[in-house]
Amino acid sequence: MDAARGVALLGVFIAHMGVPLTLLLTGASDINAVWDESTTGPGMLVVELVGGAVSGRSAALFAFLAGVSLVLLAGRTRPGTRVERNRVRVRLAVRALLLIAIGYGLATLGSLAVILHFYGVFFLLAIPVLWLRTRHLAALAVAMALIGPQATLAAQELPVVMGWSDGFTEEWTPEEKAEWEATWGDPEWVEEKEEYWASLEASGKDPFAEEGGSVEDMPLFSFEMVETPLDLLVFGLYPATVFLAYVLAGMVAARTGLRSRKVRWWLVGGGAGLAVLGYGTSWVLSVPLAPFLPGDEYMAWRTALESYSHSNSTFEVVGNTGVAMAVLGLCLLLAGTRPMRVLLYPVAAMGAMTLTLYTAHGVLLWAVHGGLLPGWAGWVETYTVELVVVFSLVFATVWRLTLGAGPMERPVTAVSRALARWTVRDRAAAPPEDAKAAGPAA
Secondary structure, three states, X not given: OHHHHHHHHHHHHHHHHOOOOHHHHHOOOOHHHOOOOOOOOHHHHHHHHHHHHHOOHHHXXXXXXXXXXXXXXXXXXXXXXXXXXXXHHHHHHHHHHHHHHHHHHHHOXXXXXXXXXHHHHXXXXXXXXXXXXXXXXXXXXXXXXXXXXXXXXXXXXXXXXXXXXXXXHOOOOHHHHHHHHHOOOOHHHHHXXXXXXXXXXXXXXXXXXXXXXXXXXXXXXXXXXXXOHHHHHHHOOOOHHHHHHHHHHHHHHXXXXXXXXXXXXXXXXXXXXXXXXXXXXXXXXXXXXXXXXXXXXXXXXXXXXXXXXXXXXXXHHHHHHXXXXXXXXXXXXXXXXXXXXXXXXXXXXXXXXXXXXXXXXXXXXXXXXXXXXXXXXXXXXXXXXXXXXXXXXXHHHHHHHHOOOOOOHHHHHHHHHHHHHHHOOOOOXXXXXXXXXXXXXX
């Protein structure tokens, strides 16, 4: 499980910061030249494939594994007493609220699209179904995968349908069209502007300084990327109406008995089949059959047929769930042998402290993009992903071998357990000896 979480975290790092060794693979002089249209070759193909493979799927894998963790924390079957069940509920609720608080705090840095507070909401929504029967849980997961994306798409299109917003169909006024043609529509003007920007960059100046947008003038904290509660549920990048399907699927997978080698192979095979079903069906409907479908290709309902990263369609949910199942099954199979356990230990150590490392990489990106690094550390901007990956592997391994739980995981676990014990008392338990001595009989 930790190794699978470590794989998901590596995917998040790549999605946010780029593919490691990109300069070596492409032979580019700097990171900005990598995405030049003239950059081609096998190395660039590898970079594009790896980047495309992790985008969107890493977040789905995290949500799927969160569902597995919920079941492992709650117990595969219903705990024996009401006190135990209530304590599990309180622990999860406290953990969820702490994730929401940390996520909102990290989101104010504006350095990345934070997912922690979304996960907190997923945990809260999953608490009522923790001990649902497995077949009912599976039916709920299927229903969420089928209905959730359509409900999300409908909710996002509702303002346009009701006339509250023109969405992306808003037409330009004649004055705006004339202004565009006079500037960006003029090739000579564009060429002069590009030459001017190139001269500024060559002299080490910020091309946007004249607009008052230099890095030094940017605010350290930004609330533009902070989501509202409705964003967490429906309108955000990781809406609960879609991602809850991953959590429920992970809960079902955990109920099947992950210690069984047969179940692990079923996860790999079944996951591969779901991936082919989801992505393959979407490709058939979006490419070969697209000319035969009614309506324009830009119509809103066509979005439901896509499976690209963060399209949040049913086809993407099915495909991403299949990938998550296959990754979990492979990690369980590989970790079944001692040599592979040793080899995977650094990745598993990362997975055991994902909260710490995820938060740390968000703060580092904030420092890099906010111009907070000293001049001698300018190389960090070029090799950010390599630095973060190597540091995470080494730091997590050393910390886990010597201190155990991660620096952020330990207090979160301690607070959730303490509040669960304090708020849910076991009245059936025998009172302590000093309490007996203080009674009337004394």
